[in-house]
Amino acid sequence: MNLRIFARALAATGLAAVAAFALAAASHAAASADAAVTIKDFDFHPMDIAVPAGATVVWKNLDGEPHTVTSVDGTFRSGALDQGDSFSFRFARPGVYRYLCTIHPRMVATVTVR
Numbered sequence: 001m002n003l004r005i006f007a008r009a010l011a012a013t014g015l016a017a018v019a020a021f022a023l024a025a026a027s028h029a030a031a032s033a034d035a036a037v038t039i040k041d042f043d044f045h046p047m048d049i050a051v052p053a054g055a056t057v058v059w060k061n062l063d064g065e066p067h068t069v070t071s072v073d074g075t076f077r078s079g080a081l082d083q084g085d086s087f088s089f090r091f092a093r094p095g096v097y098r099y100l101c102t103i104h105p106r107m108v109a110t111v112t113v114r
Contacts, residue, residue, distance in 0.1 A: 033058040033088065037109070039067050039081070039101075044109035051091060053113050058088040067107065072098040 034055035038045045040062040051057060059069045061081040069078040069087050075097060078087035091097065091113040101107035 035111075036060065038062050039069075039107075042104055042107060044099075044101075044107060047109040048112070049110075050112040050114060053094050054090070054092060055113070056088055056090045057111055058086055060084075060086045066103060067101045068103055069099055070102050072100065 035049050035051050035057045037049065037057060037059045039059060042063065042065075044059070049057070059078070059081070061067050061083055064083050066080040066082050068080055069076070069089075071077065076089040076099070080103065081087055091111065094113045097111045097113065099109055099111070
């Protein structure tokens with residue numbers, strides 16, 4: 001009987017450790033983004049952002065349709081992002097980066113890197 005209690009306690013502790021690890025990983029992922037852009041209602045929100053050089057921008061698709069995040073100058077390009085998918089890019093150099101969704105080309109936005 002004591003062995004059963006020990007096994008249950010060990011299982012509960014193991015699950016708690018897994019949950020704590022998952023939470024820490026999620027917090028780290030969120031903390032590593034310097035700016036966030038959501039894709040919703042067939043638009044990028046916000047449409048224009050400014051970040052310092054070295055910043056990472058994360059785009060997340062909240063629409064039920066796939067979208068891409070593709071720079072006009074070819075600097076970055078995501079694959080098709082389904083609902084809930086994310087794409088990130090680290091901007092190393094200052095400049096103005098115009099981008100669009102290649103599936104829905106009217107969706108345009110800008111990242112300005114200082």
